[in-house]
Amino acid sequence: MFEAFSCTVGKPEAPSAAKSPEAPGVPARLGSKPLRLIIVGANPSEHAWLSGHYYSNPGNWMWRILKDTGIAPSNIRGSQDDGKMQEEAGVGFIDVGVGHPCTQLCSISTDTFQSWIDTFYGHLTEHVQQACKSIGCACGKCGCPAVVAFSGKRQFMELMNFGRPRRDRLKKLDTGLQAAGPIGWPLPATTELWVMTSTSGASPMTNEERYATWKDLATLLAKLDHPREISCPIVSAEPQEACDRLQ
Numbered sequence: 001m002f003e004a005f006s007c008t009v010g011k012p013e014a015p016s017a018a019k020s021p022e023a024p025g026v027p028a029r030l031g032s033k034p035l036r037l038i039i040v041g042a043n044p045s046e047h048a049w050l051s052g053h054y055y056s057n058p059g060n061w062m063w064r065i066l067k068d069t070g071i072a073p074s075n076i077r078g079s080q081d082d083g084k085m086q087e088e089a090g091v092g093f094i095d096v097g098v099g100h101p102c103t104q105l106c107s108i109s110t111d112t113f114q115s116w117i118d119t120f121y122g123h124l125t126e127h128v129q130q131a132c133k134s135i136g137c138a139c140g141k142c143g144c145p146a147v148v149a150f151s152g153k154r155q156f157m158e159l160m161n162f163g164r165p166r167r168d169r170l171k172k173l174d175t176g177l178q179a180a181g182p183i184g185w186p187l188p189a190t191t192e193l194w195v196m197t198s199t200s201g202a203s204p205m206t207n208e209e210r211y212a213t214w215k216d217l218a219t220l221l222a223k224l225d226h227p228r229e230i231s232c233p234i235v236s237a238e239p240q241e242a243c244d245r246l247q
């Protein structure tokens with residue numbers, strides 16, 4: 001089955017693994033309640049697509065890092081529990097290229113990558129609407145995740161450069177908390193944006209380098225309640241006060 005997989009990015013007419021009946025694929029796993037963290041990958045690897053779980057390739061460091069830093073609680077075993085992380089830890093998963101499996105990230109063109117952005121933003125918007133509804137939020141912001149963390153530089157760079165004139169495009173960026181978001185980003189500034197060190201086993205680096213940003217992120221998350229304690233300022237305010245806030 002693994003041998004039969006062929007990367008379809010850039011070859012829209014080729015038989016797609018997305019249509020293969022035996023491949024479970026990796027849908028957005030964001031749940032319907034407010035999250036502490038959404039981890040955003042580039043697009044599913046072949047391994048993830050065929051296993052049905054995020055970051056399932058044993059060579060990928062993601063689950064080791066999530067468990068070692070405490071971002072994943074001790075009862076989470078690994079990628080097979082990616083669908084439990086929303087309830088258990090307030091952590092969701094999605095890729096910019098959700099629904100587009102391909103292992104060789106470097107073979108994906110900027111045009112292809114950017115053609116995925118609308119759908120990706122649509123998933124985030126839909127999730128926030130559901131999360132707001134789940135807590136009776138009337139302002140449309142309380143259900144937003146506290147942090148969105150990109151699990152590598154490429155996907156954040158493509159979002160940042162989308163819609164910018166060539167001369168204004170970023171050529172490099174630092175990991176960690178970002179000062180600004182992409183044009184058209186659907187979440188408010190209260191959601192922090194982080195760019196993380198890649199968890200790909202193919203990235204050569206020391207463990208200290210590999211873990212550094214994830215440890216910083218874990219320190220922040222440890223301060224956030226789960227389930228999140230949120231009271232919508234509009235719902236909890238007196239009617240007149242609510243009107244003032246809306247103006």
Ligand SMILES: [Zn+2]
Binds near residue numbers: 141
């Ligand atoms: Zn609200």
